[in-house]
Amino acid sequence: MTVSDVAKYVRSKNAGPFWVTVDIFCESEQEYEILKNSKAISKEKFAEIYQVGKDTIKLFFLPHIFAIKVSYPRAMPQGGPDEFDMHSGQQYIPVLDIEII
Amino acid sequence: MKKCRVFVPFGAIGMGINDEAFCRGVELKPDVISADAGSTDSGPYYLGTGSCKYAREAVKRDVKMMVCAGAALKIPVTIGSSGTCGVDQSVDEMADIIHEIAVEEGLVLKIAKIYSEQSPENIAALYNRGKLEAMSGAPLISYDDIMECEHIVGLAGIEPFIAAFKQGADVIICGRATDTAVIAAYPIYQGCNEAMSWHAAKTMECGCICTTDPFDGGVFAELDETGFTVEATSPTSACTPYTISAHLLYENADPIMLWEPGICINTSQVVYTQIENGKVRVEGTTIEKLPYTIKLEGARAVGYQTASLTGIRDRTIMKDPYHWLNRLEEFGKGKLDALGISREEYAISMAPYGYNAVYGGEVPDGYVPNEIGVLFRCIAKTQEMATKIAKIFNPYLLHYPVEEGKQMPSFAFPFSPNEFERGRQYEFVLYHLAHVDDYNEMFRIEYEF
Numbered sequence: 001m002t003v004s005d006v007a008k009y010v011r012s013k014n015a016g017p018f019w020v021t022v023d024i025f026c027e028s029e030q031e032y033e034i035l036k037n038s039k040a041i042s043k044e045k046f047a048e049i050y051q052v053g054k055d056t057i058k059l060f061f062l063p064h065i066f067a068i069k070v071s072y073p074r075a076m077p078q079g080g081p082d083e084f085d086m087h088s089g090q091q092y093i094p095v096l097d098i099e100i101i
Numbered sequence: 102m103k104k105c106r107v108f109v110p111f112g113a114i115g116m117g118i119n120d121e122a123f124c125r126g127v128e129l130k131p132d133v134i135s136a137d138a139g140s141t142d143s144g145p146y147y148l149g150t151g152s153c154k155y156a157r158e159a160v161k162r163d164v165k166m167m168v169c170a171g172a173a174l175k176i177p178v179t180i181g182s183s184g185t186c187g188v189d190q191s192v193d194e195m196a197d198i199i200h201e202i203a204v205e206e207g208l209v210l211k212i213a214k215i216y217s218e219q220s221p222e223n224i225a226a227l228y229n230r231g232k233l234e235a236m237s238g239a240p241l242i243s244y245d246d247i248m249e250c251e252h253i254v255g256l257a258g259i260e261p262f263i264a265a266f267k268q269g270a271d272v273i274i275c276g277r278a279t280d281t282a283v284i285a286a287y288p289i290y291q292g293c294n295e296a297m298s299w300h301a302a303k304t305m306e307c308g309c310i311c312t313t314d315p316f317d318g319g320v321f322a323e324l325d326e327t328g329f330t331v332e333a334t335s336p337t338s339a340c341t342p343y344t345i346s347a348h349l350l351y352e353n354a355d356p357i358m359l360w361e362p363g364i365c366i367n368t369s370q371v372v373y374t375q376i377e378n379g380k381v382r383v384e385g386t387t388i389e390k391l392p393y394t395i396k397l398e399g400a401r402a403v404g405y406q407t408a409s410l411t412g413i414r415d416r417t418i419m420k421d422p423y424h425w426l427n428r429l430e431e432f433g434k435g436k437l438d439a440l441g442i443s444r445e446e447y448a449i450s451m452a453p454y455g456y457n458a459v460y461g462g463e464v465p466d467g468y469v470p471n472e473i474g475v476l477f478r479c480i481a482k483t484q485e486m487a488t489k490i491a492k493i494f495n496p497y498l499l500h501y502p503v504e505e506g507k508q509m510p511s512f513a514f515p516f517s518p519n520e521f522e523r524g525r526q527y528e529f530v531l532y533h534l535a536h537v538d539d540y541n542e543m544f545r546i547e548y549e550f
Contacts, residue, residue: 015354017141017398017529018238023350049462056238060356065346071354073238077529079144081406081480082450086144090459 003041004096006031012092017078020050020088021071022095032066038100046070049094070095102325105288106131107301108334110319112308114138114163114180115155122318122335127170129321129334133287134167137280137306138195139182141398141529142352149251149400149527153184153191157198164195165202168272172208179262179273179283187277188252189218195274196549210272211550213265217276219253219543224397224535232536234394239532246530250399253531258362258395260540262286268548277398279361280306293324296388299366301329303359304348304383311348313379314338328384330376339379346373362540363393392536395543399531404480406523407487411498412513414472418503422453422473429501433494440493447481447490484522491520 003010008027015021024041026032035041047054052072060069079086108131110118115138126134141147143154153160164180171178184191192214203210225247227233235242247253254277263286265273275283284302289295301322304311309318311331318335331340349368350356359366371385418425430451434444452458455473477498481487498519500509537543 013352014142015352016532017145018236018240018532019354021350021352021354025347058354062350062356065343067347067350069350069356077145077240077532078141079146080528081403081448081526082452082478083144084452084461085459087142093460094462 001100002096003035003098003100006034006100010092010095012088012090014078014086014088015071018074019071020074020091021069022092024068024095026066029063029066032063034100035068036061040098040101041068045098046072050091051075103292104323104325105133105291105293106321106323107284107288107305108134108319108321109136109284109305109308110134110166111136111163112306112310113140113155115159116308117159117163118166118319119317119335123166125336126319126321126334127174131174131176131321132291133177133179134171135179135181135284135287136163136167137181137278137283139185139187139277143185145400145527145529148186148188148254148398149402149525151186151188151190151252153186153194155185161198161202164198165206168199168202168208168210169206171271172206172210177266177271177273177287179275179286181257181275181278181280181283183274183276186252187217187254187275189216189276192216192274192276199272199274211270211548213268213270213273214547214549215257215261215265215273215275215278216545216547217255217257217278217543219255219397221248221250221253224253224399227535233397234534234536236396236532236534240530242530242533246401247399249401250530251401251527253397253399255395255397255535255543256362257544258282258540259286259289260362261544261546263290265546266290270548279396281359281361288324292326294326294328296366296386297328297383298324299359299361299364299388300368300371300383300386301331303366304331304345307348307351309333309335309338310351311344312338312340313344328382330380330382332378332380340381341379342373342375342381345381345383346371362395363391365389365391393538393540394534394536395540397531397533397535398529400527401530403526403528404482405484405487406478406480406526407484407491407520408479408523409477409491409495409498409519409521410515411475411477411519412472412515413475415503415510415512419469419471419473422456425501425503426451426453426475429497432501433497436493437490442490446486447479449490450478452476480526484524488520488522495519
């Protein structure tokens with residue numbers, strides 16, 4: 001079972017020129033709890049996916065809207081000469097494939 | 102009880118709104134119409150060049166709706182982050198648009214212009230005095246980095262807007278401002294709850310993205326001394342506790358704490374309640390006073406770019422595009438070496454679209470694309486040099502062998518010439534807070550009345 005099997009909607013977006021943020025929305029408390037209680041939804045896992053230091057990652061659990069939010073600093077400031085995703089809108093895809101354990 | 106009704110027709114001036122949703126917002130009798138016109142989201146080019154992302158016609162159409170409705174209702178109109186980047190020239194260009202509208206519509210407007218551009222010298226002086234604070238994730242900067250900026254802007258808070266309201270301005274045109282300040286300023290000036298005004302502004306800053314139809318319509322809020330009630334102005338859209346609370350996550354690294362000049366807003370205890378007709382009541386936001394700071398944005402030039410695009414379907418290359426790309430890159434660089442062009446003079450990248458260009462990580466085991474597009478990018482000190490290098494690569498991007506000693510292939514160019522000159526390129530330099538005693542140190546207001 002992966003995040004995409006549990007979550008209703010996952011998205012990513014730049015949060016200013018130096019940060020990216022990923023939002024994982026669930027339909028119900030039950031699904032939210034599955035993700036929240038999974039060891040795979042961790043700073044370590046996101047550090048591995050996005051190749052950033054674990055301590056730089058911000059991870060928020062938001063039970064009132066059954067959502068989990070992950071923010072991480074960009075490796076390169078937004079819009080430099082070798083930019084590959086200006087609005088970071090496609091950076092959530094690897095999160096879909098996280099195995100829930 | 103003090104109240105203030107705020108209409109935000111669009112998330113950005115230039116995005117537009119359908120007439121019905123705009124008229125509905127006006128019928129609700131707002132006390133102010135506010136919208137933001139800028140962002141750093143589209144990259145450093147706009148700040149680097151001082152240019153606007155949207156077409157002037159689209160901006161004029163939207164501003165005309167705001168200004169005409171404001172004049173008819175005799176209420177103020179606030180515009181923030183003029184011309185995408187909010188440099189001084191953007192404020193003057195927005196003023197020109199409004200002058201045109203005033204002539205065309207026979208309006209007499211009291212215009213206030215808030216300038217927020219900062220000279221590199223002044224910011225470098227603040228840096229030397231230890232008055233710049235790096236935000237989390239900021240690049241390391243030096244005095245020279247600041248001095249190299251083409252443009253630096255400070256993000257205005259509510260203070261200069263309130264100064265302009267006190268002077269009786271009908272239309273306030275601001276350079277770069279926080280997305281929220283342009284909306285929060287008037288209700289706070291009217292005595293509404295400060296924390297809730299900021300929260301309402303954060304909710305409304307992207308227009309209808311906080312409603313059930315994120316693609317059309319405006320957003321309207323009534324603020325008072327304890328909270329705010331928000332609704333969509335499009336008849337086919339609505340606000341729900343979910344859409345309103347979820348919006349705090351949107352393009353925001355921290356969904357609970359919001360930082361604005363001199364304050365931090367805490368939304369951890371907020372209560373969202375659905376009331377009739379797609380309206381949501383919001384209460385419980387708190388505020389904490391902090392030392393007064395102004396966020397800075399700066400962009401500097403990093404050279405000139407030339408790009409090209411090559412389409413490839415060759416089945417051997419598809420099995421391992423990087424094997425071919427890495428050989429090709431080294432071969433091309435060898436040709437440049439032979440021509441006396443040093444590797445210090447340029448930077449090249451080749452990204453295989455259709456393979457992993459958008460993310461850069463590993464592809465799934467066994468993945469073989471049907472076709473890829475190789476985006477070649479070269480950056481150098483001059484446009485001539487960048488294009489020269491791209492032209493030297495041209496025959497190899499077209500014909501470089503799939504395997505040593507095999508027949509010469511031809512790949513698929515979409516253009517003639519296949520190189521496109523992308524002009525001067527920029528990068529963001531600053532992600533810093535300037536500690537200042539007074540907003541007047543950074544913002545200048547001019548009145549046209």
